Amino acid sequence: MVYFVGAGPGAADLITVRGAELLKKADLVIYAGSLVNPELLRYTKKSCKILNSAAMTLEQVAAAMVAAQEAGGLVVRLHTGDPSIYGAVREQMVLLDKQKIPYQVVAGVSSFCGAAASLKTEYTLPGVSQTVIISRMAGRTQVPPREEIAQLASHGATMVLFLSAGLLETLSSELQQGGCPPETPAAIVYKATWPDEKIVRTSVAKLASAATENGIEKTALILVGNFLGDGFDRSKLYDPSFTHGFRQAERS
Incomplete structure (x- = not known):
């Protein structure tokens, strides 16, 4: 299985629990070296192979993921923030689909x-x-x-x-x-x-x-x-004069 994992915004402890657990199990991690905090790589086991995608092409990244998956390994493609925002993940998924390689996406903190x-x-x-x-x-x-x-x-x-x-x-x-x-x-x-x-x-x-x-x-x-700025209106949700499905308005 290939997992596209959101690394979070930067701080190593802002990755999700699921993402951290996958890093611990991964046999191959390909991370966006120009953006992802390298401290996150400390979650990986000693035998894990780590590649920096900053100097790789799309085809090289896909080839490395396919080879590791075909060898029975667990692959983590580690993207900065959340993969869905400027993550360039769709094009990777297209290549994996052509190879019939299964994958999942793990959301991250943008x-x-x-x-x-x-x-x-x-x-x-x-x-x-x-x-x-x-x-x-x-x-x-x-x-x-x-x-x-x-x-x-x-x-x-x-x-x-x-x-x-x-x-x-x-x-x-x-x-x-x-x-x-x-x-x-x-x-x-x-x-x-x-x-x-x-x-x-x-x-x-x-x-x-x-x-x-x-x-x-x-x-x-x-x-x-x-x-x-400093100006804004009070939220109606917690306004005592506002009725909603969980609370009746207070009578004045």
């Missing part, structure tokens, strides 16, 4: 969840935003025209932007073109939950200068929206 935890904030504040847009700037890999940053920013929703830390001048411009006022709160979270995590609070207009001042060029999430 870095966008880790970033919110580090910031001690909530993305979906009543009266502020009930929608989270996860996207990225167009770079060497393009995005569909309807998903350009200016188009997404026009919704005024919470935005979490991956793979964009090296394009902040353009990102700032596109956010403002989409209707974000220059003073809209923003945060740069470098290596969320890692020991060397760095958090920079800034504004949409100052994203690029804030990153430069703090030496951040990559491996950072960009968070944008008024959820980073």
